[in-house]
Amino acid sequence: MNQANIVVITGGSRGIGAATALECARRGLDVILTYHSQAQRADQVVRRITQEGGKAAALQLDISDATSFTGFRSAVEGLLADVWGMTELAGLVNNAGHGLFNPIATVSEAQFDSLMSVHLKGPFFLTQALQPLMRQGAAIVNLSSATTRVATPGVAPYAAFKGGLEVLTRYMAKEFGERRIRVNSVAPGAIRTELGGGLNKDFEALLASQTALGRVGEPEDVARVIGMLLTDDGAWVNAQNIEVAGGYII
Numbered sequence: 001m002n003q004a005n006i007v008v009i010t011g012g013s014r015g016i017g018a019a020t021a022l023e024c025a026r027r028g029l030d031v032i033l034t035y036h037s038q039a040q041r042a043d044q045v046v047r048r049i050t051q052e053g054g055k056a057a058a059l060q061l062d063i064s065d066a067t068s069f070t071g072f073r074s075a076v077e078g079l080l081a082d083v084w085g086m087t088e089l090a091g092l093v094n095n096a097g098h099g100l101f102n103p104i105a106t107v108s109e110a111q112f113d114s115l116m117s118v119h120l121k122g123p124f125f126l127t128q129a130l131q132p133l134m135r136q137g138a139a140i141v142n143l144s145s146a147t148t149r150v151a152t153p154g155v156a157p158y159a160a161f162k163g164g165l166e167v168l169t170r171y172m173a174k175e176f177g178e179r180r181i182r183v184n185s186v187a188p189g190a191i192r193t194e195l196g197g198g199l200n201k202d203f204e205a206l207l208a209s210q211t212a213l214g215r216v217g218e219p220e221d222v223a224r225v226i227g228m229l230l231t232d233d234g235a236w237v238n239a240q241n242i243e244v245a246g247g248y249i250i
């Protein structure tokens, strides 16, 4: 019998994370997805995967609380043993996050720290906590943003921490390479999700007009690329940042 390939996806209850969980299941990967506050929506994703013949489970995680990551690893180990009879992970997607529109002039220290803990410190220490469970040849995908390339007024701290995550991606690839673990980042452009309260009609029209392909992205556009990177389709892609933005401001 083939062993299951199990990936952890943070923020899998909705948006890009939920689409990635479904894409992974379609590619034959089993999924442990996390949610922060919306347990019901996480359960819906798990149910959909199960209905489509896959296997998934959900765990609560606050990515801004690094002190909880040892306990989270124990919970992952428990699920691996109880649900799959296994000890190893095949992948991790550092996706959970929230946005904030606020110009540099008015960003508070608390807002800065919150974005830092969610988008840079959280992925760093969660990866540190879970890496002992990663099997040889596993894959990690970090969610960055096209705002690291295009300076977009109002998202400076968010973009700066995403830029840090892209740098961290290359360092992870270097340090984990001897275990044949690949690490890449994916940088979406504007995607139709609930991030930062979602896109209103006028903003969406503006973003579409700035995009070569003439529309904003859907979560599935990003999920397909993450799915590729997690499987052997991406076996020779390592230490890269891949923008998935339809040609945004080129």
Ligand SMILES: NC(=O)c1ccc[n+]([C@@H]2O[C@H](COP(=O)([O-])OP(=O)(O)OC[C@H]3O[C@@H](n4cnc5c(N)ncnc54)[C@H](OP(=O)(O)O)[C@@H]3O)[C@@H](O)[C@H]2O)c1
Residues within 6 Å of the ligand: 010, 011, 012, 013, 014, 015, 016, 017, 034, 035, 036, 037, 038, 039, 041, 061, 062, 063, 064, 094, 095, 096, 097, 098, 118, 143, 144, 145, 146, 187, 188, 189, 190, 191, 192, 193, 194, 195, 196
């Ligand atoms: N949408 C875009 O245009 C866009 C563009 C570039 C990059 N990104 C990046 O893509 C990733 C996913 O964004 P999205 O658009 O799919 O967002 P979303 O639809 O708002 O979903 C956010 C997900 O993250 C979880 N989450 C939020 N705060 C958390 C916390 N403190 N701890 C743990 N989980 C938390 C949410 O859990 P609950 O459901 O339980 O609240 C949810 O599952 C983020 O890293 C974002 O920065 C998005």
